[in-house]
Amino acid sequence: MRHGHFQDHAAGQGKRERTRAALLDAAVHVVAEKGLEAAKISDITTAAGLANGTFYNHFTDKDQILREAAYGLGLEVARQLDAEMAGIEDAARRVVTATSRFIAILMIEPDWAAVLLGSADHLPGMREEMFRYLRGDLERGVAQGRFNVEVTSFLLDQVASLIAVAIRVQLQAGADPAVTQQVCESILRLLGMPPAKARKAIESGMRVPS
Amino acid sequence: MRHGHFQDHAAGQGKRERTRAALLDAAVHVVAEKGLEAAKISDITTAAGLANGTFYNHFTDKDQILREAAYGLGLEVARQLDAEMAGIEDAARRVVTATSRFIAILMIEPDWAAVLLGSADHLPGMREEMFRYLRGDLERGVAQGRFNVEVTSFLLDQVASLIAVAIRVQLQAGADPAVTQQVCESILRLLGMPPAKARKAIESGMRVPS
DNA sequence: CTCAAATATGAGACTACTCTCATTTATGAG
DNA sequence: CTCATAAATGAGAGTAGTCTCATATTTGAG
Numbered sequence: 001m002r003h004g005h006f007q008d009h010a011a012g013q014g015k016r017e018r019t020r021a022a023l024l025d026a027a028v029h030v031v032a033e034k035g036l037e038a039a040k041i042s043d044i045t046t047a048a049g050l051a052n053g054t055f056y057n058h059f060t061d062k063d064q065i066l067r068e069a070a071y072g073l074g075l076e077v078a079r080q081l082d083a084e085m086a087g088i089e090d091a092a093r094r095v096v097t098a099t100s101r102f103i104a105i106l107m108i109e110p111d112w113a114a115v116l117l118g119s120a121d122h123l124p125g126m127r128e129e130m131f132r133y134l135r136g137d138l139e140r141g142v143a144q145g146r147f148n149v150e151v152t153s154f155l156l157d158q159v160a161s162l163i164a165v166a167i168r169v170q171l172q173a174g175a176d177p178a179v180t181q182q183v184c185e186s187i188l189r190l191l192g193m194p195p196a197k198a199r200k201a202i203e204s205g206m207r208v209p210s
Numbered sequence: 211m212r213h214g215h216f217q218d219h220a221a222g223q224g225k226r227e228r229t230r231a232a233l234l235d236a237a238v239h240v241v242a243e244k245g246l247e248a249a250k251i252s253d254i255t256t257a258a259g260l261a262n263g264t265f266y267n268h269f270t271d272k273d274q275i276l277r278e279a280a281y282g283l284g285l286e287v288a289r290q291l292d293a294e295m296a297g298i299e300d301a302a303r304r305v306v307t308a309t310s311r312f313i314a315i316l317m318i319e320p321d322w323a324a325v326l327l328g329s330a331d332h333l334p335g336m337r338e339e340m341f342r343y344l345r346g347d348l349e350r351g352v353a354q355g356r357f358n359v360e361v362t363s364f365l366l367d368q369v370a371s372l373i374a375v376a377i378r379v380q381l382q383a384g385a386d387p388a389v390t391q392q393v394c395e396s397i398l399r400l401l402g403m404p405p406a407k408a409r410k411a412i413e414s415g416m417r418v419p420s
Numbered sequence: 421c422t423c424a425a426a427t428a429t430g431a432g433a434c435t436a437c438t439c440t441c442a443t444t445t446a447t448g449a450g
Numbered sequence: 451c452t453c454a455t456a457a458a459t460g461a462g463a464g465t466a467g468t469c470t471c472a473t474a475t476t477t478g479a480g
Contacts, residue, residue, distance in 0.1 A: 015447070015457070023346055037247040040437065051459045056439065148405070154379055154389055161375040165367050179364055186368055189399045195358070225427070225477070248428045252468065266469065 002029055004058040005109075006069075007075060014055065019180035020058045024072065027065045032111035036118040038067070070119035070126055073112045077105055078133070088205075091141030092193060096184045096205025099163055103183075113167055119147055120160070131156050136189040141191065148192030155190075162186055181206060211259035215286060215319075216279075230268045232258040234282065237275045237292060242321035246276070246328040280329030280336055283322045287315055288343070298415075301351030302403060305413025306394045308347065309373055313393075316377055317385040325376055330370070341366050351401065358402030365400075372396055391416060 005024030026048035030039045041062055045052050059065040084101050085114035088094050106113040119126045126155040134156055141147035149155055170176055181202060188198035214235030220227040236258035240249045251272055255262050269275040294311050298304050316323040329336045344366055351357035359365060376393035380386055391412060398408035 019457075041439090042437070052438090053440075053460065054458055057457065061438090152392075154376075154392060157375050157379060158372055158393070161371045162368055165371040166364075169364055169367060182362075182364060182369070186400050189402065190396050192399065192405065195402065229427080250465070251469090262468090263429055263430065267427065271468090342453075 002047070004028060004111075006072060016058075019048075019050065019054065022050065023055060023058055024067060024069050027069050028073065028111050028115050031066065031069075031115040032117065032118070033207050035114070036122070066115070066119065067123060070123060073115055074119075074126060076131065077102065077112070077116070078129075080105055081133075090146070090201070090204075091137050091144050092146050092188060092191075092197070092201035093205040095138045095141065095191070096186060096202050098133070099166075099184050099187060100180050100206045102163065102165055103170065103180050104175075107170060108170055113171050117164055120164070127160075131160070134159060138191065146191075146193065146197075148200060149190075156210065159187055162190070177206075212236070213258070214238060214321075216282060220384065226268075229258075229260065229264065232260065233265060233268055233275060234279045237279050238283065238325050241276065241279075241328065242324040245324070246332070251377075276325070277333060280325050280333060283325055284336060284339060287326070288310065288339075290315055291343075300356070300411070300414075301347050301354050302356045302398060302401075302411035303415040304347045305351065305397060305401070306412050308343070309376075309394050309397060310390050310416045312373065313377055313380065313390050317380060320381055323381055325394070327374055327377065330374070337370075341370070344369060347387070348401065352420050356401075356407075357366065359400075368400060369397055372400070387416075 001022060002025060004021075005028075006021035006024040007018065010021035021196055023044060026044045027039070030043045030047050036041065039062065041055050042052055044062075044065070045055050046053075055065075059068070081098060081101055083093060085097060088097055106116070107118060116126075120130060121127075131153075136157075138147060138149070138151045138155065142149065142151060162183055170179055184202050184206065185198055188201060189195070193201070211232060212235065214231075215238075216234040217228065217233035220231035233254060236254045237249070240253045240257050244253065250271065251265050252262055254275070255265050255274075258264075265275075269278070289312055291308060295304060295307060298307055316326070326336075330340060331337075341363075345361060348357060348359070348361045348365065348369075352359065354360060372393055376389055380389055394412050394416065395408055398411060399405070403411070
């Protein structure tokens with residue numbers, strides 16, 4: 001029985017919450033190892049060190065636990081990102097910071113990546129939630145005259161797919177800051193920034209905040 | 211029992227080849243309807259109007275038939291694209307033509323899209339095959355001074371992910387030339403073309419060849 | 421047309437899971 | 451510590467598919 005984000009947050013609570021958290025953590029880990037579809041409920045309970053039937057005391061089916069896990073991880077990632085983004089005014093820098101920090105978080109917790117990537121594809125609400133942040137920064141960039149694009153839902157899809165591919169590559173081949181930097185540059189190019197300004201935004205946006 | 215690409219090509223042949231082709235066409239259709247994982251062997255035989263056991267006279271498992279179907283469709287798409295690309299010298303125009311015609315073909319045969327997108331993710335060789343064409347055109351563009359990028363495997367991943375997202379959006383919402391045009395522009399931006407030249411390349415590359 | 425070979429058939433054995441529930445075990449309030 | 455309640459357990463019924471094989475049917479060469 002491994003340990004994870006959900007158990008951390010259920011530490012002081014009653015047994016019910018702790019078992020639930022163990023199942024959520026196990027689900028995240030199993031999905032990361034075997035993929036969304038291949039993850040069986042019995043894999044999850046085994047990974048959590050619990051009996052098969054225990055699952056049904058807490059969740060009705062695989063979809064529910066995965067939705068809940070994805071939502072919980074998404075919330076945590078958003079919380080961390082929000083903290084790091086506070087006070088950044090320039091939209092280009094915001095996009096670079098959000099992208100590079102988002103990727104960095106998922107490289108620290110690679111198990112989260114599979115769940116979040118999968119849920120972005122499969123869950124309707126998750127995708128919209130993630131897009132709200134992104135859309136805000138893109139519109140800000142247009143208003144600031146930094147980006148030269150029309151902010152459509154297809155544009156959001158394209159930016160998201162670039163971020164997703166950067167995550168997938170690093171998940172496969174190991175964390176690689178050059179890939180992150182490259183994808184930031186690609187995104188800014190996509191948004192219509194001139195190369196020189198893009199490079200500058202990347203330098204300031206990727207600097208690790210002390 | 212519907213009709214499809216593989217049956218067209220097995221028309222004059224023996225029963226063995228015709229049944230095989232019916233199974234391949236059925237597999238493509240079922241995968242398009244239910245997705246790679248959800249497609250059952252019994253769905254495929256039912257769609258082909260054959261008994262369940264017949265499947266095993268021709269293929270050993272689902273993976274094999276899907277690999278074969280993807281390869282066959284990939285070959286056909288490559289054949290069509292090759293014909294349309296012959297004689298186009300300018301790399302930017304080649305990229306625009308390849309992208310827009312590729313998408314156009316998959317909008318005419320939407321069932322093919324699911325199989326090709328799925329196989330690009332899952333099959334190692336398929337992806338490489340597709341990338342060979344793309345890499346050639348990108349390197350040509352760099353040599354011609356039209357593109358301002360380093361041609362890495364990650365760059366190919368990024369371009370492919372943009373094309374994939376354009377296909378997915380149009381598969382969902384219906385064919386939309388504006389989306390295709392938009393993704394061509396995005397790709398050229400990614401490759402470092404200035405906006406004015408990009409627009410010009412799109413105009414000449416997307417003109418429908420009489 | 422005939423018939424041996426090739427092919428298709430589908431019932432059912434097998435496998436792998438999901439989900440239920442009567443029972444056992446653990447919890448924590450008093 | 452006691453005990454009513456909450457939670458966990460795991461055997462097994464149910465379900466959904468894969469794959470096999472003895473049998474029926476079709477094919478096409480002669």
